[in-house]
Amino acid sequence: MGAWVKKSLSHSFDKMNKEETIKKLSIDKGSSILEAIKLMDEYKKKLLLVFKDKAFYSLLSIGDIQRAILKGKALTEPIEGVLRENIRLAYESESFEEIKARMLKFRMEMLPVLNDQKEIVNIYHWDDVFAEAYKRFKGDLDVPVVIMAGGKGTRLKPITNIIPKALVPIDEKPIVEVIIDRFKLMGASNFYMTVNYKSEMIESYFNQVEKDYNLSYVLEDKPLGTAGSLYMLKEKLQATFFVTNCDIIIEEDYSEIYKYHKKEGNELTLVAALKHYPIPYGVLETKENGVLTGVSEKPELTFQVNSGMYILEPELLKEIPENEFFHITHLMEKILERGGKVGVFPVSEGSWMDIGVWSEYNRTRKILSDNIFD
Secondary structure (H helix, E strand, O other), X not given: OOOOOOOOOOOXXXXXXXXXXXXXXXXXXXXXXXXXXXXXXXXXXXXXXXEEOOEEEEEEEHHHHHHHXXXXXXXXXXXXHHOOOOOOOEEOOOOHHHHHHHHHHHOOOEEEEEOOOOOEEEEEEHHHHOOHHHOOOOOOOOOOEEEEEOOOOHHHOOHHHOOOHHHOEEOOEEHHHHHHXXXXXXXXXXXXXXXXXXXXHHHHXXXXXXXXXXXXXXXXXXXXXXXXXXXXXXXXXXXXXXXXXXXXXXXXXXXXXXXXXXXXXXXXXXXXXXXXXXXXXXXXXXXXXXXXXEEEEOOEEEEEEEEEEEEEOHHHHHHXXXXXXXXXXXXXXXHHHOOOOEEEEEEOHHHEEEOOOHHHHHHHHHHHHOOOOO
């Protein structure tokens, strides 16, 4: 399996590093779910250390938060109400090999080590414990993936006057290849790409790339919206499949989204990003005759917005009209009108990267180049 350890970590972190890590990733049990989401996004971590009266109390994962949101809990509620009873920890008496084995078995991003007084004496991070080859674990969920790459990318002009949006580079790779790499980690090996604008450039690029996956093209003779071209795949897609725009990346365990979709019996699941909008003014609440009832000083509104990633059941392809402009939101409306089930899986704002506009492009490049915080 190759080398496991990048460097010797049989000794504890130095005091400064340990204390700085604890400080950055700590949150009080009375803090809100929204505060926890923001802290995870700030340091690009999906696990936090929860404290009570300055003493270690528990662990909070992004999965805990997602389950809470799916149950309808408000983002203003304290995290204490969403914590699991059973969490995985390590203890000072355990060997480094035991700790390493536990992290590998459960794919743990971070593992705190406690002493007999339940104080944190060490913290191990996946990136520090395992060699480069093990930073990304490849799963065995081989689900078909459709990448919608037919658009003109008008928001990214002038570069899309020359190359299609799917080939806009993120460091050394075009965005669409970065997307494929993310799905390969899940175990996906069969990809379909809907193309139209400058399709010959996309095909030419991938003809020169050494691939360990299957890639087929669906050529639109005219723009068909975000779902119209899926009609042409109704004979090829016989199992549950992912659909994603070619200009977004979701930093999430895709297998967890798939599990949610199947568990809930959804016909279609859309991935929603939690988008925060601060209001830089005092918001007034009034009643009849303009009587003031309250003032919210600079509140922040949070919405779940469509990220551009979906999971669909193959039977839905029969509901897409042939050779007509048809958005995936139109498909959602059809499902709801006949009483079908559409699910929404939440991810944090920081987990959603959209290069469809220049304002997000450089931010995305930086996020993908930073594996851990300084």
